[in-house]
Amino acid sequence: MSTSQASPRETTEGTVYTVTGGDWDEVVESAAKADDERIVVNMGPQHPSTHGVLRLILEIDGETVTEARCGIGYLHTGIEKNLEYRTWTQGTTFVTRMDYLTPFFNEAAYCLAVEKLLGIEDQIPDRATIIRVLLMELNRLSSHLVCIATGGMELGATTIMIYGFRDRELILDIFELITGLRMNHAFIRPGGLAQDLPPGTVDQLRDLVKTMKKNLPEYDKLATGNPIFKARMQDIGYLDLTGCMALGATGPILRAAGLAHDLRKTDPYCGYENYDFDVPTADTCDSYGRFLIRLEEMRQSLRIVEQCIARLEPGPVMVADKKIAWPAQLALGPDGLGNSLDHIKKIMGTSMEALIHHFKLVTEGFRVPPGQAYVAVESPKGELGAHVVSDGSTRPFRVHFRDPSFTNLQSMAAMCEGGQIADVIVAVASIDPVMGGVDR
Amino acid sequence: MTDQPNPEKELSEQNLPGQRGDHGEEIRVQRGMFGANNGGDTSGYGGLVRSVRLPGPATRPYGGYFDEVADELEGALEEQGLIPENAITKTVVDRGELTFYIEREHLLLVARTLRDDPALRFELCTGVSGVHYPDDKGRELHGVYHLRSLTHGRVIRLEVSAPDSDPHVPSLVSVYPTNDWHERETYDFFGLIFDGHPALTRIMMPDDWQGFPQRKDYPLGGIAVEYKGAQIPAPDQRRSYS
Numbered sequence: 001m002s003t004s005q006a007s008p009r010e011t012t013e014g015t016v017y018t019v020t021g022g023d024w025d026e027v028v029e030s031a032a033k034a035d036d037e038r039i040v041v042n043m044g045p046q047h048p049s050t051h052g053v054l055r056l057i058l059e060i061d062g063e064t065v066t067e068a069r070c071g072i073g074y075l076h077t078g079i080e081k082n083l084e085y086r087t088w089t090q091g092t093t094f095v096t097r098m099d100y101l102t103p104f105f106n107e108a109a110y111c112l113a114v115e116k117l118l119g120i121e122d123q124i125p126d127r128a129t130i131i132r133v134l135l136m137e138l139n140r141l142s143s144h145l146v147c148i149a150t151g152g153m154e155l156g157a158t159t160i161m162i163y164g165f166r167d168r169e170l171i172l173d174i175f176e177l178i179t180g181l182r183m184n185h186a187f188i189r190p191g192g193l194a195q196d197l198p199p200g201t202v203d204q205l206r207d208l209v210k211t212m213k214k215n216l217p218e219y220d221k222l223a224t225g226n227p228i229f230k231a232r233m234q235d236i237g238y239l240d241l242t243g244c245m246a247l248g249a250t251g252p253i254l255r256a257a258g259l260a261h262d263l264r265k266t267d268p269y270c271g272y273e274n275y276d277f278d279v280p281t282a283d284t285c286d287s288y289g290r291f292l293i294r295l296e297e298m299r300q301s302l303r304i305v306e307q308c309i310a311r312l313e314p315g316p317v318m319v320a321d322k323k324i325a326w327p328a329q330l331a332l333g334p335d336g337l338g339n340s341l342d343h344i345k346k347i348m349g350t351s352m353e354a355l356i357h358h359f360k361l362v363t364e365g366f367r368v369p370p371g372q373a374y375v376a377v378e379s380p381k382g383e384l385g386a387h388v389v390s391d392g393s394t395r396p397f398r399v400h401f402r403d404p405s406f407t408n409l410q411s412m413a414a415m416c417e418g419g420q421i422a423d424v425i426v427a428v429a430s431i432d433p434v435m436g437g438v439d440r
Numbered sequence: 441m442t443d444q445p446n447p448e449k450e451l452s453e454q455n456l457p458g459q460r461g462d463h464g465e466e467i468r469v470q471r472g473m474f475g476a477n478n479g480g481d482t483s484g485y486g487g488l489v490r491s492v493r494l495p496g497p498a499t500r501p502y503g504g505y506f507d508e509v510a511d512e513l514e515g516a517l518e519e520q521g522l523i524p525e526n527a528i529t530k531t532v533v534d535r536g537e538l539t540f541y542i543e544r545e546h547l548l549l550v551a552r553t554l555r556d557d558p559a560l561r562f563e564l565c566t567g568v569s570g571v572h573y574p575d576d577k578g579r580e581l582h583g584v585y586h587l588r589s590l591t592h593g594r595v596i597r598l599e600v601s602a603p604d605s606d607p608h609v610p611s612l613v614s615v616y617p618t619n620d621w622h623e624r625e626t627y628d629f630f631g632l633i634f635d636g637h638p639a640l641t642r643i644m645m646p647d648d649w650q651g652f653p654q655r656k657d658y659p660l661g662g663i664a665v666e667y668k669g670a671q672i673p674a675p676d677q678r679r680s681y682s
Contacts, residue, residue, distance in 0.1 A: 073644040078660075080629075081653060085660050085675040116535055245563050248618025259590070266593050364681045370464070370494050371534050374586050374597065376566070387569045387584060391468065391492045394681045398654075400569035402586070402622075407567065410621050439644060 087365030099437030237427030251382025567622030
């Protein structure tokens with residue numbers, strides 16, 4: 001390797017080493033020569049265990065982290081600004097890309113807020129709401145699986161990683177069956193859903209529930225009682241209830257501190273008050289407690305999925321109001337998913353009014369009465385809030401997402417300072433930040 | 441005939457057609473339609489004038505737990521020697537949500553009261569969201585806070601405004617430390633300066649970025665792309681229907 005890459009540079013802040021791999025001896029040698037033990041390590045933004053482009057700035061004294069700071073913004077894509085230049089319906093296509101591991105939660109929060117502004121919450125068909133709940137709970141499973149899988153991998157437990165992604169793939173297959181895509185679905189729309197479930201979905205869902213019931217205990221067997229796993233996770237990333245409340249941490253972090261706060265119970269939406277499920281808590285305030293909570297939440301989500309399957313009744317999946325409902329249902333054609341041929345035949349061949357209506361609604365969109373609304377849903381990471389402002393036009397005036405990853409990541413410093421540098425990885429993994437949601 | 445006034449020429453208020461949405465507060469006057477501001481207007485819609493109004497102040501009773509929250513807040517402010525009307529300029533109840541418009545100099549005290557008063561106990565702040573109303577003169581920049589009470593299971597909204605010429609709002613970090621990053625984000629995107637914040641720096645945009653991207657006068661940017669032979673303009677250059 002070239003020495004020029006690793007050669008130290010003198011700056012006003014001290015000596016800067018660029019570590020490019022393989023030159024650790026040189027760094028250690030130089031650090032040993034330096035007059036103090038204090039080293040600032042820049043971890044990221046490209047680092048496999050920082051969950052995307054998260055940059056950690058760690059001041060270390062030996063192996064101990066004395067100060068920890070986050071650098072974020074590397075994945076900022078201006079989604080909130082972009083929304084102001086699209087119609088209300090097109091908005092779902094953007095918000096689904098925010099936290100890309102929880103697309104259905106982003107869509108649901110946004111659509112519930114738009115529906116609140118429109119005042120049509122009561123007109124959403126039951127079937128649409130049940131499918132929304134079904135998709136959100138499956139999404140909770142897939143998000144927690146990624147968290148546990150990558151968290152395990154960062155500890156060197158690659159088996160958990162393989163298992164987690166194996167099971168997540170099964171859920172993504174269902175998503176692909178229902179929405180056509182594994183991620184970035186834009187399936188939940190203001191007023192309902194993009195389309196109904198395709199034939200055979202319920203059978204596949206039953207198979208999935210069966211498989212997941214068989215697979216979930218494997219995580220218990222692999223990890224829950226594993227002494228190495230416990231030694232790495234217990235008492236690491238400690239944040240008690242006071243810290244959680246002050247820092248606004250929600251989701252598994254808050255529940256691991258002993259407070260059973262879950263918006264599905266405390267402030268129900270989408271009819272969650274009619275489902276039977278428990279909110280698991282732990283009192284350990286640490287990474288291990290968060291891991292156990294995620295495992296239990298997956299079991300509870302499976303329970304809700306089963307109840308959803310039992311409740312599915314045939315019916316519409318979009319509001320009846322033709323001034324809001326998307327004019328066409330999608331259908332699978334020879335060139336992929338698109339407007340149904342029947343619909344095109346009708347608007348092109350028989351009804352000029354239907355053509356005008358379709359054109360106006362698709363290009364111009366519907367108007368939303370002026371005002372603002374805040375809707376929060378319990379995403380796998382915590383309280384996901386959508387603050388949506390309308391000025392009465394066909395485009396959002398302002399959309400702000402209170403992403404739980406963004407807020408929870410603030411607690412990184414409180415969890416890591418004073419601990420070992422190796423435990424930073426465990427603590428960050430237990431926060432489960434997704435940079436797409438943090439930076440938006 | 442001549443001594444009779446022509447009712448069609450008489451433009452007193454009772455003869456004019458009622459405006460849809462006379463209520464509420466005007467934030468902007470919208471002229472024209474379809475976003476076609478240059479060139480000849482053949483549709484006639486170019487002369488359309490419409491005022492954009494947000495929901496206005498509500499009168500009591502507000503309904504639900506809103507009255508209780510408002511009573512408790514007013515009482516608690518009075519106890520601290522503050523006339524509630526001076527701190528709360530407006531109370532809006534819209535779509536089942538309660539919003540207090542707070543004078544910015546009293547924001548810190550109101551937030552502390554909302555957090556600490558046993559009857560209020562809004563322990564959790566879900567951050568601040570900025571909104572830019574460029575045509576609402578003197579109140580261009582808004583900071584919107586959603587407070588959640590886990591004890592009582594309630595949500596309320598606080599809204600403060602600051603003029604573009606003096607974009608200062610007190611920081612709530614001392615009351616709700618979670619607002620640290622949220623206020624940095626709002627500063628980054630709207631240029632709203634939170635006085636008393638421990639380190640108000642940009643958080644999303646690079647440190648040397650010029651301008652505040654989420655303001656309405658900041659262009660979205662983008663380039664025209666060719667699709668099937670036609671030039672599709674950048675999103676902010678496309679026709680808008682507002």
